[in-house]
Amino acid sequence: MIIAERKPISRILAMIEPYERVAVLGCRGCVAICSAGGDREVEIVSAALRLARKRAGRPLTVVEETLVRQCDPEYLTGLEELAKKVDAVVSLACGVGVNFIADRFPELRIYPGVDTSFYGANPALGEWEEKCRGCGDCILDFTGGLCPIARCAKNLLNGPCGGSQDGKCEIRPEVPCVWHQIYERLKARGELERMMKLFPAKDWRPAGHDGPRVRTREDLKVGN
């Protein structure tokens, strides 16, 4: 899922400084699951904003709402009405949700309440780890299922680098060197020859270096 982190309240306060009425808009998708922008976080952020503004002598009215998803038009239908009630919206969805609403509601002032950071897994309660960077041309078949693009600090395709020490990464020694892990895994499987495949320079266009990516499926489209 997409992992995000709440922005410091002081930063959100600065964004909405001129306004008297705002909506704090959560999303029940990824950001709710990673506990950054679901119903509970909407309550916390709203209470914190109100408290800060009350103490500053400029009370703020906050409309608290959470949508099923902010990245899907069918759940945005109520926004037109909401926009009439508030001066601005603080979205706790990932950047996808904020962009999508900004595209569709040009008049609406929408501000990000979270920092969107990575695609990650949830190995234990309260922990999230980056596992994939959406490069658009997956090579996990050569690397024993471990991604060197997301999990190697240098995104090396032909690792490890010379700084790999005792299975740890030289950039952050508490992090395992993923290329070391790939080596160990392939060795255990008797597939070390896969390491001998030299990756040529990667084409990063599918990763987004060619501009924003789109995906289409003609059979799902309505009309022509």
Add this chain to the structure above:
Amino acid sequence: MSEMKITILCCHYTNQATAEDFAGIPAKIEVKRYPCSGKIEVADILRALEDDAEGVLVAGCEKSSCHNRSGSQRAEKRTAAAQKILEEIGMEPERVQMAFVPRLETGVLVEATKRLFETLLDLKSKEGTSS
């Protein structure tokens, strides 16, 4: 000067303290009870401050004897999360405190409330000198 308000958020098991028990503290004490201190949310703490409490005491069972095993440990972490938010908005984090209270020992709860009251008085006097 209007009377200082302190809100205590606590679990049912922690205490049955009444207004009389707090009579020695010259503040308005509001007690909100929850089925378990683990049910006290960060937003509840912030809302209490929004409702004009100058300080909030979160009280749960002692860690080793929590009625719901780990409810009070959760409450402790939520208290820390609320303190962090207070820092972010320029308020003193010590306005929110956690107390672990032996079951039904009202005296310990009253003591913790007194300590919070003193902390708040201290903050008030500093406010007075800095402005």
